[in-house]
Amino acid sequence: MTVPQDTNPGSTGFDPEQLWLRPAEPRRGRKPSFSREAITAAAVALADAEGLEAVTMRRVAAEVGAGVMSLYSYAPDKETLLELMVDHVSGELPLTTPLSGDWRADLKAIAHLQRDLMLRHPWLPAALSTRRTPGPRTLAFLERALAALRPTGLDGAARLEVFAQLTAFVAGHVTYEISQTAAGRSPERNAAEARYLAAVAADGHHPELAEALACPARPVTPEATFTRFLNRLIDGLGTD
Template sequence: MAGRAAEPEVIWARPERAGRGPRPAYSRADIAAAAVRIADADGIDAVSMRRVAGELGCGTMSLYNYVPRKEDLYELMVDAVSGEYELSEAAVGGDWYAGMLGLGRQTRDILRRHPWLTRVMSTGHAFSPNALRYLEHCLGVLDGLAAPQGTKMELIAMVNGTAMTAVAHEIAMAERARGLPWSEEQEQRVRSAYLHGQLADGAYPRLARVMAEGPAPGDPDESYERALRRLLDSFRREPAP
């Protein structure tokens, strides 16, 4: 039918090379690695088909023969960095709590190494080769958790979401600090003084009690560890299927 959009295509269903003809000059791994280097150095907004082609030393239109859409390029990038997980077979079928705790720490480390990931991650990227490998491993780690399979998938998603939220907050705070004409310490002193002034008249008694006890430790590593453990603790109480 005229004007009808083409059917969507999954990049992984597209052969990387034809059965015949010359060997392609670049692999998907080459293209993904070039794009990741650009994003790590200059941010995701710097990643364009032209910039990646320049990094590889080929023409922009030639790159479209390998990667039809920019969305496909993002998917290649996400898959490439998803390959950084160390998926130990020793964790499969063992202590699920310790296994997921370790994976949650790895997820945060990967997101910190590649801050642009928080901008491009989507559920559509959950079925790339390395993502499938990761999901299969997580489910193996969770063999010891007496819960429905759907609940296990929710747990995996929540661990990833916790890491994404924590790192996105760190990135936002760092960007904000870079834009201040004074130090972060000066900013916090002024805001703390204002807050204590607001609490002094008794309008917010619960908040006043919190501040009187002292704020929670602000170390981001400790905060993330607490959040991850509290999440996993909640699944220990899940009813068996």
């Protein structure tokens, strides 16, 4: 999924220092009746309901009852608005539960929190597919993840890489989950596919597949599948 471009012709591009380290102030005119937080929340609500394609400066302006040009004082372009949206929903990630000290268990818990967040906001995996500059809420969760990985003995750069790998795994898996739900495969289709694979496995030309299909069936609910894949990923992580 690509993010539609909807930018202010006068914008000079995304500036993380300007966005995250300086207060949001309107550039000129009287004080508006909306805020950066309200703009971001409206954009998130639109994306949740209709997808990222629906999020345009015009639509967001209509949601907050503002003129389009007045929004550019708070989000000068679509890229900046997307940065704000990602950080806004990152604030839903809980930070108060103490870490256990078992880095694998803590990392698995973090991954489940990420999955829950992405399922609540199905546009988030696509938004994360391009590089984002972490805002304050995102940084708070990143700090927790790095702390969870401290018992590994990995240096800071390696811990960042592990967290990036984990987030990419979660985003990819959630994208697959969402696509499968949208496809709405019928029981008849699933049964036909099972019969086909059984026939292929029995032809004598695919012994590896035959062995795999002969194994006991595993739970195929989204939660069970995610947990199984996650365990393999994290349990296989080394600390070298």
